[in-house]
Amino acid sequence: MAITADTIDHVTLERLVEAGAVRGANIVGQPGGWGVVIQYGMTERVLAAKRGAIRIFRKFETLVAYLKGIGIAKYQVDASHFDPVALKTERKRTDAAERMKNAHEAAAYKGWLTQQVQEAIDDPRPSVPHSEVAAEWATERAALLKQAESMGS
Structure with missing residues (x-):
């Protein structure tokens, strides 16, 4: 999952969930964590972080809690590209x-x-x-x- 213009932010996702427009979510594993693809209507969008880049959850449990918190309890998981070795053990900015x-x-x-x-x-x-x-x-x-x-x- 690279940076793409086809993203959806948290506020928009919450509104779509409240309106009942979300028809599914795919959790996609990748080196470094997990991303989310939201399906609504005939569209699929990747969940974006605040600054526009694709939101990556380092821990699967955090992602599950996030989705449950906004009202998405069912989703599909694709772990084929997930690499636990690629998880950064030290995050220094x-x-x-x-x-x-x-x-x-x-x-x-x-x-x-x-x-x-x-x-x-x-x-x-x-x-x-x-x-x-x-x-x-x-x-x-x-x-x-x-x-x-x-x-x-």
């Missing part, structure tokens, strides 16, 4: 792992920054007005310039 790592780091930074801002707001020491700081800096700057001139002469 480095892109998803990196996204989650970045999200956790961003959340930690946001928490730290929020804490720092709150501590600054709650600081009991009196704040120094801008005009006072500007006057002090002007005095210090003038002294530094005078010192630099005396060293250069």
Whole structure:
């Protein structure tokens, strides 16, 4: 089962089951899991995942529970292409792992920054007005310039 335009999504499948239009389902085994072909009217469509690719169930029990949950209790199973050796024992999505790592780091930074801002707001020491700081800096700057001139002469 490759990616195909002839797919059906979960919401549409639920509506067809509610309307009694589904006349059958075929569970098709393949390397890596199980796919579902839904038959309604004179049409057959492959069940699609949220992002449009064909939905593959790694475990047969999960697929059975899914179908029963939406109201399909009878179906045919074709296990001729199912390969249990091809099941991935380890599923790593480095892109998803990196996204989650970045999200956790961003959340930690946001928490730290929020804490720092709150501590600054709650600081009991009196704040120094801008005009006072500007006057002090002007005095210090003038002294530094005078010192630099005396060293250069």
